[in-house]
Structures are given as structure tokens and as C-alpha cells.
Amino acid sequence: MKTTVTRRYRFAASHRLHIDTLSEAENSALYGKCNNPFGHGHDYVLDVSVAGPVDSKTGKMFGIDALDRLVNRAVLADFEHRNINRDLPEFRGLVPTTENISLVIAERLGQSWNSAMPASTALARIYVEETGRNSFEVNCTVPNSTNA
Amino acid sequence: MLITRKAEFSASHLCRIPSLSDEENFRVYGSDANPNGHGHNYILEVTISGDPDPRTGMIMDLKDLKRIIEDEVVEPMDHRSLNHEVPPFDHVVPTAENVAGEIWRRLEIKVKTGRAQLYRIRLWETSDLSVEVSAA
Numbered sequence: 001m002k003t004t005v006t007r008r009y010r011f012a013a014s015h016r017l018h019i020d021t022l023s024e025a026e027n028s029a030l031y032g033k034c035n036n037p038f039g040h041g042h043d044y045v046l047d048v049s050v051a052g053p054v055d056s057k058t059g060k061m062f063g064i065d066a067l068d069r070l071v072n073r074a075v076l077a078d079f080e081h082r083n084i085n086r087d088l089p090e091f092r093g094l095v096p097t098t099e100n101i102s103l104v105i106a107e108r109l110g111q112s113w114n115s116a117m118p119a120s121t122a123l124a125r126i127y128v129e130e131t132g133r134n135s136f137e138v139n140c141t142v143p144n145s146t147n148a
Numbered sequence: 149m150l151i152t153r154k155a156e157f158s159a160s161h162l163c164r165i166p167s168l169s170d171e172e173n174f175r176v177y178g179s180d181a182n183p184n185g186h187g188h189n190y191i192l193e194v195t196i197s198g199d200p201d202p203r204t205g206m207i208m209d210l211k212d213l214k215r216i217i218e219d220e221v222v223e224p225m226d227h228r229s230l231n232h233e234v235p236p237f238d239h240v241v242p243t244a245e246n247v248a249g250e251i252w253r254r255l256e257i258k259v260k261t262g263r264a265q266l267y268r269i270r271l272w273e274t275s276d277l278s279v280e281v282s283a284a
Contacts, residue, residue, distance in 0.1 A: 001252060002284050003245055008276040049280075057165065058176055059243035064277070065178070 004124050005061050006049040007068070011076055014041035015084040015096040039083065042130050044098075046075065046105065049125035051141065052118070062121050070116035074108045098130040106138045150267055151207055152195040155217045157226035159234075160187040161242040180243075185229065188273050192221060192251065196259055197267035208264035220254040247271060248279040 016039040017031035027035045034040070048071055052061050078088055084096040090104045106126045113123055126138040162185040163177040173181040180186070194217055198207040225234055230242040240246055248271040259266040268282040 001249065002282050003249065004280040004282075005245065006278045006280065008278075054243075054245045054249065059163070059241035059246040060176070061245055063176070 002051070003054055003061060004049050004051050006047050006125075006127075007064065007071070009046045009048065009071055009076060010043060011046065011080040012041060012043050013079050013082050013084050014039045015091075015101075016040070017095050017097060018085075019095060039085070044079075044101075045127075045129035045135075046071075047125075047127035048109065048123070049127070050117070050121050051124035052121035062118050066117055070109065070112055073116075074112045075105050079105075098128055098134070098136045102126050102128045102136045102138045106140050110140065149199065149207060150195050150197050151210070151213075152193050153210060153213050153217065155192045155194070155222055156189060157192070157222050158187060158189045159225050159228050159230050160185045161230040161237070161247075162186065163241050163243055165241060177243075185231070190225075190247070191272040192217070193270040193272075194255060194259075194266070195268040195270075196264045198264040201263060208259075208261055212261075213259070213264075216255065216258045220258060221251055244271060244273040244277060244279045247273075248281045252281040 015034075016036065017034040018027050019030070022030065048067065050061060050067065054061050082088065084101065085091055088096075088104075090107075091100070094100050094104075105128070106123070109123055109126070113121075123140045125140055127135060128137075129135045161180075162182060163180040164173045164183065165176070168176070170181075170183075194213065196208060196213065200207050228234055230237045230247065232238070234242075236250065237246070240250075248269060251271060252266070252269050255269065256266045266283075268280055270278055270280045272278040
């Protein structure tokens with residue numbers, strides 16, 4: 001029996017999809033409305049899934065406070081009410097598609113995981129909804145699956 | 149192929165280990181340790197896997213799956229106190245992890261018919277916290 005615990009978080013942020021080396025017409029053709037020069041925003045939903053054994057005494061896999069602290073510090077503090085293109089260093093040369101946002105979040109959580117979460121747990125999956133109509137999942141249990 | 153059926157039940161619970169002090173229980177379980185309990189609208193997603201029968205086009209008659217979920221989960225747990233009325237939670241702490249594990253055990257044995265097997269269950273304790281259980 002394999003157990004996975006998922007906690008849902010939310011953040012509101014703006015972004016613009018644009019590649020500097022392409023012309024305005026090419027960017028517009030590639031990204032459509034998402035290329036609007038002044039940007040636009042979303043209420044993102046972030047699900048962080050954790051795999052590991054359930055403690056037989058407490059019935060819990062981990063203390064939810066530890067995950068909340070990690071996600072707040074490593075993700076939400078930088079993403080919440082920010083302009084992703086301008087405020088986040090990872091996106092200076094990286095287009096903030098939700099694919100790339102998901103991978104950056106997985107990378108950030110992976111880097112801080114061992115110092116914040118019990119050694120028995122592992123980051124299993126990142127799920128990001130850009131809107132209620134599209135969602136993106138990164139399986140973090142497969143080695144190198146988070147490499148762009 | 150996978151098929152998912154959804155069900156809901158509302159129940160009360162509290163998470164405490166009797167041998168621990170109040171302070172320790174609140175440290176481990178937070179407000180879930182309130183001695184008088186509290187409740188949730190649990191949402192359950194049951195996913196089965198299998199290949200459709202070439203004659204009927206079905207993996208499993210969904211009426212049967214609905215009845216199994218009703219008999220094993222909804223009827224015994226809906227509008228109940230998990231700690232007081234639903235074994236094994238008289239002596240097992242009804243955390244979301246343990247409730248999901250118990251539902252997996254109850255359903256796994258019943259779903260195993262000719263073509264279908266239980267693939268995954270997902271139990272939402274709140275809209276922000278869910279637990280998935282699948283075979284190892």
C-alpha cells in the first residue's frame with residue numbers, strides 16, 4: 001500500500017510570455033494573448049504531493065506545519081502577488097509558461113526538502129492550475145524528470 | 149483503462165493519542181486534537197483499472213461499484229463519529245492517512261472481480277488536503 005499526501009496552496013501572480021530574440025509578430029503568433037506587452041495574471045493553484053510511510057503511532061506521514069513552512073518560504077513568499085518575469089531571478093532568461101513555473105517550483109522545493117522535511121518523506125508530484133481549465137503535473141519521483 | 153467514481157460523506161473525528169498529554173497531542177495534531185472533536189465533508193474518489201469486457205463494453209458494472217462504496221464506506225461512515233462508531237478508529241487515530249488506508253482495505257477486497265481491480269483511492273479531508281492510496 002502506497003500513500004501520498006497532497007496539500008493545496010494558492011498564489012496570485014502576473015506574467016508575460018515573450019522571447020526577446022523573436023520579433024513582435026513571431027511572439028504574438030507563438031503566445032497569442034499571453035504575449036500582451038503589459039502582462040496579465042492568474043490565481044494559480046499549487047498542489048504539493050508527498051510520498052512516504054505513515055507513522056504507525058501517530059497515523060501521520062509528517063507534520064503539515066513543516067510542509068506549510070517550506071512551501072511558504074521556498075515558493076509563496078516569492079510568487080504571491082508578484083510579477084513572475086520581473087521579480088523572480090529564475091525567469092530572467094526563462095519564459096514563465098506554467099510548464100516552466102511547475103519545474104522551477106519542483107526545483108526550489110527539491111533543494112530545500114532535506115532541511116525542512118523528515119528524511120522518510122519525498123517530494124512526489126507538483127500540480128499547478130493556471131486557470132480552472134488547464135493544469136500541469138510534474139512527477140518528481142522519476143530521476144531527472146524535473147529537468148527542463 | 150481507469151474509471152473513477154466519486155462519493156461524499158460527512159463525519160466527525162478527533163486525533164489524539166491517549167498516552168500523550170494535551171500539550172503533546174496539540175503539538176502533533178494541532179486543532180485536530182480538540183477533545184470534543186470536529187467534522188469534515190469528506191470527498192472520496194475511487195479509481196478502478198481493467199480492460200473492458202468485449203461483449204458489454206464495461207470493466208465493471210458501475211452500479212456494483214456504487215453499491216460497494218455505499219456499503220463499505222458511505223453507509224458506515226456518513227453522519228457518524230469515526231472515533232466512536234467506525235472500527236478500527238476506536239483504537240486507531242482517524243487521521244486522513246489512516247481513514248484513507250482503511251477505505252483502501254475495505255474496497256480492495258470487494259472490488260476484485262473478474263476484470264477490475266482497485267487502482268487508487270483519493271480522500272479529500274478538506275479542499276486543501278487529500279490523501280491518495282494505491283497498491284505498492
